[in-house]
Amino acid sequence: MSPVIVHTVIDSPYGPLTLVATDGVLSGLYMTGQRHRPAEETFGARDERPFGAVIDQLNTYFQGELTEFDLPLDLHGTPFQRSVWAQLRRIPYGETRTYGELAEALGKPNASRAVGLANGKNPVGVIVPCHRVIGAGGDLTGYGGGLDRKRRLLDFERGAALFS
Incomplete structure (x- = not known):
């Protein structure tokens, strides 16, 4: 069965951030114009449902109130x-x-x-x-x-x- 990949875009003090989830777990956070940013078509459908905790923690971080993220991550690499x-x-x-x-x-x-x-x-x-x-x-x-x-x-x- 293929993984379900979805994304959403949020505003930040550093420009729009594209959040990507694979099977409901954060697997990407990309800035506009970022080097090594995957092609948009790999981000899946737009759906913000899996990103509630991510968005909450990012907002708290950008307010200067969070110093360490506590989120499950699905990182693909060597x-x-x-x-x-x-x-x-x-x-x-x-x-x-x-x-x-x-x-x-x-x-x-x-x-x-x-x-x-x-x-x-x-x-x-x-x-x-x-x-x-x-x-x-x-x-x-x-x-x-x-x-x-x-x-x-x-x-x-x-x-x-x-x-x-």
Whole structure:
């Protein structure tokens, strides 16, 4: 039996977000113009029913009141990609890590470039916080949603963390 894939689009302070669910579980969160964004026809029919908890948590996050998402995810990728995405979820709100630090945490200290590639293929931006990864010198590098969005997300989290 084929999986049931549906989507909806919500507004956010960072532009419209397309949410995708596979069999009722969040499997994608894509920004407009995002690199590695799948083709629209792969998002299935429009149906917002499976996204109630996702939308609630995103709204609370964007209000600066949620620092850690608690949602089931259906992430499709290689075992290495999934291990990188799991590490991303361990980066605390308002903090950053370098690609090298993530590679170290995975026990693959020479894999920072591969970590960067896996980071770029993250199918659930914001919730799996790939925006919290920076270059070795502290510079903002590669973000599928664009460097301006990355800077704004990091500034938002740092500012919200100062007042919590």
